[in-house]
Amino acid sequence: MSKITEEVKNKNKVVKKILAIKKVSEVAEVKEIKNSSTDSDVVTEIREKKFDLTDPRTLRDFLKLHRIWTKKKFGQNFLQCRESLERIVELGELSPGEIVVEVGPGHGVLTRELLQEGVIVHAVEIDPDVLPALSASTQQWKKNLTVDNCHVLNFNPPKGKYKFIANIPYHLTSPILRKFLIDTENKPTKLVMLVQKEVAEKIACNPEKDSLLSIMVKTFGTPSYAFTVTADKFFPAPKVDSAVLVIDTFEKPLINVPSKIYFEMLFAGFSSPRKKLKNALMKRLMLTKPVIDPIFDTLGIDHDCRAQNVTIPQWEAMTKIFFKDYLDKEIK
Numbered sequence: 001m002s003k004i005t006e007e008v009k010n011k012n013k014v015v016k017k018i019l020a021i022k023k024v025s026e027v028a029e030v031k032e033i034k035n036s037s038t039d040s041d042v043v044t045e046i047r048e049k050k051f052d053l054t055d056p057r058t059l060r061d062f063l064k065l066h067r068i069w070t071k072k073k074f075g076q077n078f079l080q081c082r083e084s085l086e087r088i089v090e091l092g093e094l095s096p097g098e099i100v101v102e103v104g105p106g107h108g109v110l111t112r113e114l115l116q117e118g119v120i121v122h123a124v125e126i127d128p129d130v131l132p133a134l135s136a137s138t139q140q141w142k143k144n145l146t147v148d149n150c151h152v153l154n155f156n157p158p159k160g161k162y163k164f165i166a167n168i169p170y171h172l173t174s175p176i177l178r179k180f181l182i183d184t185e186n187k188p189t190k191l192v193m194l195v196q197k198e199v200a201e202k203i204a205c206n207p208e209k210d211s212l213l214s215i216m217v218k219t220f221g222t223p224s225y226a227f228t229v230t231a232d233k234f235f236p237a238p239k240v241d242s243a244v245l246v247i248d249t250f251e252k253p254l255i256n257v258p259s260k261i262y263f264e265m266l267f268a269g270f271s272s273p274r275k276k277l278k279n280a281l282m283k284r285l286m287l288t289k290p291v292i293d294p295i296f297d298t299l300g301i302d303h304d305c306r307a308q309n310v311t312i313p314q315w316e317a318m319t320k321i322f323f324k325d326y327l328d329k330e331i332k
Contacts, residue, residue: 053109053137054082059235066133068107070236074127075169078106079194081233084244089113091192091226091246092165099162101188103152103176104169106130108137114165115141122162123147124155152176157184164188170196170238174213181220181249182259191221191247200225200243210308212270216263219312221249255316261326265319269307277307285322295321 051058059080063069070076079085088110094100096118105111105123107130114121115138125131128149138145148155152168153175168176173195180188203214204223217223226244231237255262272280278292296303299317301310310318320327 052082053078053107053112054080054085056080056235059109062107062133062137066107066130066136068130068133071127071129075104075171076106076127077167077234077236077238079109079167079229079233080235081229084227084229084233085110085113087227088165088192088194088244089117091244092117092163092190094119094163099158099160101155101157101162101164101166103155103164103166105134105147105166107133110165110167111138111145112141115144118144120144121146122158124152125149126151153179157186157188159186162186162188164191164193166192167194170199170240170242173199177213177217178263181216181247182263187220187249189249191245191249192226193245193247194229194242195245197228197241197243200245203245211273212266212307215266215312215315217247219255219262219315220253220259221247223247254312255319257316257319257323257327261323262316262319265315265323268322269310269315269318273307275306276303277301277305277310278303280307281318281322287322 051062053059053062059078070078092100092114094114094117098119099122100114100119101122101124102111102114103124105121105125106127111121111123111134121144123134123145125134125147126149131147131149134147135142152172157180164180176193180191199213202211203217204225206214210218214223224246226246229242229244231239231241234242253259268281268284269277270280271284278289278296281287282289282292293303295318299314301314
């Protein structure tokens, strides 16, 4: 027998041993779950659907039972605070029969609370591994739950009125806001979302120092900072505190230009936020000083100001001027 053949056989034996150990470990883990409760049988509670996923012990056993390990790439930090959940649902001002879009339901801790209000939930979940757990935790309300296993940016919002209530992946905050406020024609009437605390503060608490995100939000609705949710209220705990941001959208935006072109104007203006707005626009839109100076004078924009100091009407006016060719094509 050749040396290479012996090495292959030895490797195969090692692999078989590893698989056997893994199988034994999994069986032991299931036994541990079943035997983990003495005074109150958590497993029985889970099976009977009389369980509270905000309880750390129940949450741990439920995740183990369904073989769920949180994935950082999906921004999975599960809320485990009963008070915060109830306040989020209360802020949604829900009525039975209303439609709610929830992004990133995970194992269903918020989904359950929403469904108990009698609403119809359209859940968008990218991780297929959590779907069995989501199904198990919401089984008794399954007729009112639709789950789309896709990326939120590929999701088609429902027709008619709906609200957006979710503990979103924080790294997708800007894309989600852009999708539901700009790219989507049928916008939600209200958004209640858990976001990073710093982001919520920038959007709702600092009117004198606007960002691209805050201007975008304020063009389409009224943002408000509801309350703080500290990192220890999640499993696993993130590195930052969170906050609930509420956005009550307008029936009509504060602008009379196409949303996508308006966003391009904002993007150009905030392309170099630390520079003067005039310099940023000259570079981004390839404008010359003789062209931009009289426009700033006409619109009452300070030549030394930065993008954060410009008002929404001024952004709209600049959109109409600098993107006139695009707007003319839209009209045609």
